[in-house]
Amino acid sequence: MILAVLDDSPAALDMLAFAQSLGQQVDVATFGGGDVDDLAKRGVRTLHRITHDELADCAPAASGDALAQLIEHLRPDGVLAVSSDAVTEAMAHAAAIAGLPLATNCVEVTTGEPWLLTRVRGGGMLLEEAELTATPALLTIAQGVSGDIGAGPVESCEVREFFPELTTTQARVVERASRGAGMTLATAPVIVSGGRGVGSADGYRVLEELAERLGGVVGCSRVATNNGWRPHSDQVGLTGTKVTPDLYLACGISGATQHWVGCMDSKVIMAVNTDPEAPLVRRATYAVIGDVHEVLPAVLAEINARSKT
Amino acid sequence: MEVLVCVKRVPAPGAKVPLTDDATDIDTRYLGHTIGPHEECGVEEAVRIVKAHGGSATVLAVGPPEADEQLRYAIAMGADRGVLVDVGAAELDPEATAAAIVHAVGDTSYDLVLFGTESADASHYQVGIRVARALGLPIVGGIKGIDIDDGAARLRREVADGVEVYRLPLPAAAAVKEGLNLPRYPSMPGRLKAKKARIDVVPYTPEPGGLRKVRLRQPNDDREEAIVLGHGADAAPRVVDVLEQIGVIT
Structure with missing residues (x-):
């Protein structure tokens, strides 16, 4: 089984399709959230929803703890995650906790022993072909990478709440400010x-x-x-x-x-x-x-x- | 405040990134090297923190003996001393890099440890996190603002819809991003000091981790050459034709 770690960005659904194109059963994990009807349409039978009251206000280390525990619990063959800053950071923590290698920003993946992958270096300056030897294989997938829909729709997607035990909760958000509606480099036409x-x-x-x-x-x-x-x-x-x-x-x-x-x-x-x-x-x-x-x-x-x- | 900044020696490519014949590395024979931009901001921040709060700033690099050049540059910017973890010329995977740093830090305790969020060349996005966890330090990445206050670090970072500030009790670590500050150019006295400064060399034989680089390749760039619309002010009508054609003039 491959575990696809999604956030609520549209890019996450491209990543899900990419994970499904690898030809194995794909379960989804989220840090709260996840639209089960939409996931069922996309052929996902199980959503593992990481649920903890304090997660949103703790440093990324806590998300990493939670993810490491879910991985330990499910023992997937691979974990593919979106490459947003927040999820990448959680994956890096999970990898450090589990003592596993992590390949970030992958654009091509072949499962096996070892996993063969191509990853982006220097923001796209070069591509690196690499071998990842570990179970589970931990990867983040570069934005914009998608795949053929690997699974037809299923009747329903079951939600399994996962309640992690957090130990690293001392580093916390103490302030949040929103940017407002102005145009930014990221959104300007x-x-x-x-x-x-x-x-x-x-x-x-x-x-x-x-x-x-x-x-x-x-x-x-x-x-x-x-x-x-x-x-x-x-x-x-x-x-x-x-x-x-x-x-x-x-x-x-x-x-x-x-x-x-x-x-x-x-x-x-x-x-x-x-x-x-x-x-x-x-x-x-x-x-x-x-x-x-x-x-x-x-x-x-x-x-x-x-x-x- | 004892501050440690970890920096990486990276090639400074121009428009093209040449590869070695066996395509396992960037061919740096004709390229200069630099400290990664995120880490250069880390050095600047460490120097400012030490100036404001006292203590000293140590800069550490894992790399070939030539990384001496980057350590001396950081000392010229105002860091107090350098540590070179000599692992030879081969690029290490992120697990091995983290282990090398942890080995070199040993029992030394720092109040604040700074990393770049990701290296400018390999972009693994994880070395700082691995080291911080091994040292038992809390860490947050993507940091663009640091305030030291009352035994804690307040770390600011930009997220999709705004800004988040974390409070980490010291000792703590942060993975920083360019934009944290505007790094200074080394002064002449700074350069002279750096020339004579002692760099501690820690030899280290790395154990490879589970991610192995096989080869590098250039991304496909099958773009056609640009269409030249004209020279100087005379090109304006054709430029505006194009702007109208792609629909950006409203």
Whole structure:
């Protein structure tokens, strides 16, 4: 049996389909929650719902404790988890408690002895083929990986509540604040992003103006953050935010691999750069060769001119 | 406050990531190396905490002898001393890396142990957690804010819909992320101090864990070359044509 650890994100259902494509019976585990009707439609017969009053307010270590106990109780052949930060962290704790290896961010998996897998390194910079020798095999599955539906619908999905005993409850949430409804890099349909070629903090005004005109937000490269031109929350890339907008307009960004892996899944990438050989210029969908401060004002003027006619 | 920061020596690739002939590693003959960005913020934070609360900051790397370079960089930023766990050139799996760190820490007790949430190259996302559990320390990952107050660490991190703050009684550990702070560039006196600083070398023979790297490969990139829309301001009409075509002008 394979245990699929899901959260309430839409990506979790892709992960479930991927787990089912491996050809074994798949049970689901959640930290509370789980829509049994929907799971039954997806061929899941059993939902193991980890239930504990304090879980939501304890540090991820407690979720890891609970998950390790469920794994010990069920003894599955493999545990496949979504790769959200919270679930990955719980999996890492569970692996440490159980003394088992953990392969994170997998995109291809073949069960067996050993399990053969391909995992993503450096946010997509490289792929690693690896062997995982352990029972159960613990893996997290990269976002966006899915599979053919492995199981037809079943009549019903049985809920089995699992009540863990938590020992690591001293580290707790003491404060929560919600972000509010504003648009973020992760949700914006358009990102006007600037790098070294923007030249200064003031230089971002024209990017802000264009972003506002296109209903998007401003992003930046690591150079801009390190120079203090933009806050880190604007940074796109391996150590910033991974983005997937309809349009990524990269202004004066040469496109080191660390930046590329953060924007490569955008639908359309347009690069504006003085250097026709810059990596991002070559890899973009569209490119304009020129200085950001000449090109962007002209684009804004053209948009305004067309909107008047 | 005795603070330990664990850092990793990672290649600093440009636009391409070259592989060795046997495809088991990145070919670093023509690449520089750096401290992973998350861990560099960890070093900066340790230096700031020690400045505010007293004590000292120790920086530790598991890697080849060349990781000396990254330890000295951290000392130039303001860390007090370095520990190099010399495991040779081969990349370790995360269980082995964690065991090497636990071995080197030994009986030394630290009030706060900092890691990067994940390494910049291998991205295993678990070494800090394994070490913290082995040392009996509470840990939270993805941390972008640390306040030390009244025998506890208040750790802030961003989650999907906002911010969470955890309170961990000291001694504690945190796995941090870039954005925690803006790391300083080493000063000239700092660089001179780092040149002469003593680095303790701990030899260690790792036992492999259950995850074995077989080979690396480049992701498929079958993109076509970019369509060049024009040069300078003259390109504006074609740019706006494209913006209209993909429907982002409202």
